[in-house]
Structure formats: C-alpha cells, structure tokens
Amino acid sequence: MSAPCTHADLVLHALGRLSPRRREEVLAALARDPALAREARAVVAHLALYDQLPLAPEPPPFATLLPRLGAQQRARRSFTAMRVAAALAAVVLVAIGAMLWYGRDEAQFERRSSWVEPGPGLALTRWGGGGALLATGHEPAELRIRGRTRVVLDRHSTLYLYQEDAVGLVGRAWFEVAPGAFRILVAGHQVDVLGTAFELDASLGLLVRVVEGRVRASFSSGEPMGEAGPGETITSAAAPVETDLPGAFARRPQLTLRVASEARAGEPLEVRLTFEAPRLIPVQLPGPAPVASAAWLAFRRPDGSDVTVGLDLANAGPQTLRPGHAEMLEAGQRREIVFRVPLPPGPPGTWRLSALYRPEGEAALASPTVPLLVR
C-alpha cells in the first residue's frame, strides 16, 4: 500500500526530484484522481514561471578579491621584530617537526601504495597525511590488494586502505577475498570475512550479500549483527534499498535476443537468446522454472496485435538450460541458446519481438525489443 500523494509529492514531481518508485506511485494517483491531476498541473505551471526570473547581477571580477586575500597576508606580516624572531624560531622548530612528521606520512603512504594494484580508471590518492584512498567516478573499476584480494568498486564509491587486511568503504563494492582474515570497516559497522566472495553496500547502513564462504558483521561497538553464508544477506536497520539497476552490480545476467533482420511468413525463424554476465563480477544463471513455458517469444504485429510462442528448452541442444541446474557465469561471460520457431501468421511489415525467460525461484528476465521486417 503506497502512501497518499501529498502537496510535497506534487512539488517534488514538478521539480523532477521524486525517486523513480515514488514517481510511479504519484503518476498512478494522478491517473486515478482528476482533482489531484488539476492541482498537479497548477503546481507545474506555477513552478515553470521561475524560468522567467531575472538573472542575478554578475559577480565581481576575481581581481577584486585579491586585495582581501593579500590583506590577510599583509596582516600576517605586521609582526614586531621580536614577534618575528619568536615566530621564526617557532617556524624552524615546527618545520623540523613537520619534516619528521611528513617523512613518516610519506613512508606510510608509500607503504600503502605498495599493497594495491589499481585497475584502469583508478588512481591512489593521498588522504589525511599518510592515508590512501581510491575513488571511482561515473564508472566502476577494479583493484587488487596484495595480489590476492580482488575488489570491484562500484561507481561513486571510495575505498580507504588502512592495512593490508583492513579497508574502509563508502559506497558499494564486490569483494573476492583470498583465505585469511580480512576486515572491512563502514560507518558504524565492521565486516569480518574468511575467504569468500560477496557484495557489500555501505551507501546507507549496511547490506552484505554473500555468494561464497562466510561473512560475519558486527556493530562498531563489537556487538554482533549476524553471520551469512552463500545466498544469504546481512542487513542493518537502515540498509540500502535493493536495486536491480544495469551496470557492474546488476547481479543477474542480461538477456538479449537476436534474430535476422528480415523473414518471410510461414518460414521458420532462427532465434538466439544470449545470457551475459556483467563486465566485472560473476553471476548465477538458474535453470528454468518448472512450468510449461519457461521461455517464450512475444511478437507484436504491425496492426498492434500480439502473439506468443513458447521456446522448447528441453530440445534446444547441448547448450540449453536444465531445470534444477544453476550455473555460474564468469564476469563478461556469455551463454547463447539457439531455437528455430515458426513465424506466426500476420500481415507484412515491421514486427517487434521480445523474449522472456523464467528462472527457477527468481523473477523473469526480459530482453529488449528487436525489430523484424516480415515480407
């Protein structure tokens, strides 16, 4: 049951600031309630007015700022001779201390740098003295720690290197940890692992999804949160929302459909279904659900009518998927199954095709639509 649509929702909708889920709920409410739809139009029209606001005056040129920056520097120089001498002495002492401290920081940073092999798109950055961090921009990237632990850092995420076997995370990452103790600190929690592969989302609270091995999570206070094994998750009260967005962290294979660009009515059509793992992490491809049609092809004819044709997985050759048999697809790996199906009767023109696969115990995978010219 969704929350009722409020004035704040209408304003955020008009500003384009609603979350996708809430937007869907608000659109549904608008479709149901004509009075609400009128109010929404009034809010949109009103907020559109503000495009007509006059531009603010130009900011002053940067050159006018320089005297104020310089005045500070001059003020700093207006010491008495005695103060200058005292300051100089202090500076010399501080400089010696700073050199020693900086040298220590430098050595720590160098040491941390030697642990990590950043992949393309990642660079080690100094942080807080001798600290080191790696941050991604709009694309995910991978790195290795001591050549043993592989980390795929999702976009807009930051990994802090504390020790060879201890890192901090803000954002989301996929870990493949070699046997041996390894600890991940996130705000308010810590995660201890012993040789495992799992995804950790620390963008809000904590969410750990384990694929292999075992993971133990606890609060920073030491109070245990729980343990998880393959297929299990650990979440905190304020855990991130489960998403299935495309990208490195779409934890399901992507289904695509390929057919010839043209076909003739009455002739069989060769159809290729391809399951592909994301670029950087492995995923599981479950076998088909135990139903009559676990895979089918949908045709939309030029006149708008639809027809579906079941795909016979049982007789689709050695590459087919079998019920009760899940497979792991390595990062970037593809799995293709070829079918020959009769083209249903219908008028010539451009048809639109899409495929659907129903895996066992999971939501269906749907392919993007492809065109087919029927002559």
Place this chain on the structure above:
Amino acid sequence: MDDPPLPAPPAPRASGGPAPVLGPDEAALLRAGRGEVAALEALYARLARPLMTFLHALTHDATLAEDLVQETFVRAWQAAPRWEPRAKASTWFFTIARHAAGHALAKRRPLTLAHPPERAAQAVPPSPELGERLAAAIETLSEPLRAAFVLVRVNGLSLADTAEILEVPEGTLKSRLAAAEARLRATLGDLAGEQEAR
C-alpha cells in the same frame, strides 16, 4: 608496528546518496589549500555565478550579495588547508555562503523588521514586469523557505546536496519546498494561468 589505530571511514551522507567524488572542483580546492591562487581563481570562475544567484535571491541586495560572494571565497581560502574531500566542494562553498548570509542578515535584521512577514500580497507591486514580480514574491518567503526554494528550483541543486547545505534532513527540506510553493502561489495568484492564456 607503527600503524595508528584504524580510523573510522567517513560517515555516508544523511541522505544516503552516493559517496563524494574527487572531481575537478575537489582537486582545485585541495590545491587552493596548498596556497595556489590560480586554483582558487578556477573555483571562482565555476562557482561565483551560482553563489551570486543564491546570495542575491537570499538577500535581494546586489551590493551585499557581491560582498558575500567575496566573503565566501575569503573564508574558503582561509579554511581550505583544513578541508578534506569528504563532501563535494560546491556543497562546501554553498554552506559557507549560507552562513555568511545568515550573519549579514542577522546584523541587518532591525531594518528588515520594518517589512512584516505578512506583507506577501501587498508587497508585490500591482503590475510590474513578470521577473520582478517573481523576485518580489520570493523575497516575501521566510529565510529557510527562500533558501530551500532557491537552491533547488533556481540553482538546480539535488535534494541531497541542498539538505547538506541547509543542515536539515531531506524530509524537512521537502516540507519547506512544498510550503514555499504554496505560499508563492498564494502570493502570485493565478499568474501561471495568465501566462498560459497569453
């Protein structure tokens, strides 16, 4: 072992948005912290205009807004050596600007008391140019509502960034935006309908 105790990583933003990215602004701010005036100039080129828009809408005083833009950059220059890349540089500048404007407006408050907050409908001139009517309507909002509205609608900032600048939860920000829209619409009457009719 010369390792210090493990520091906790920075807390994620209250909004739950993505962790900050070390973009060009953040890199420039780090260089400004090391005393590079050219880096501050690059930040000025990028951020002075949006800050001017924000401060002008907040103060409705071009001279004061100009002074506050400079004040923001002077304060940022002083504090840059201590800045750490835990948040976006632009968000940090807007926060400084908001504090600077708050101090300036607090000093000026005895003068603004001459205009009671309830002046809404009367304060908008009968038929000035559209832009002036809109600006005058914004001026009738209380400071928290005005800042929220200007940052999101005029400056186009995200809810997460705006909530961080205003140091309020996102829920409070959403309420402020809704209240600002309702008050502005009451002040402007059916101006939107009139514009559509033209």
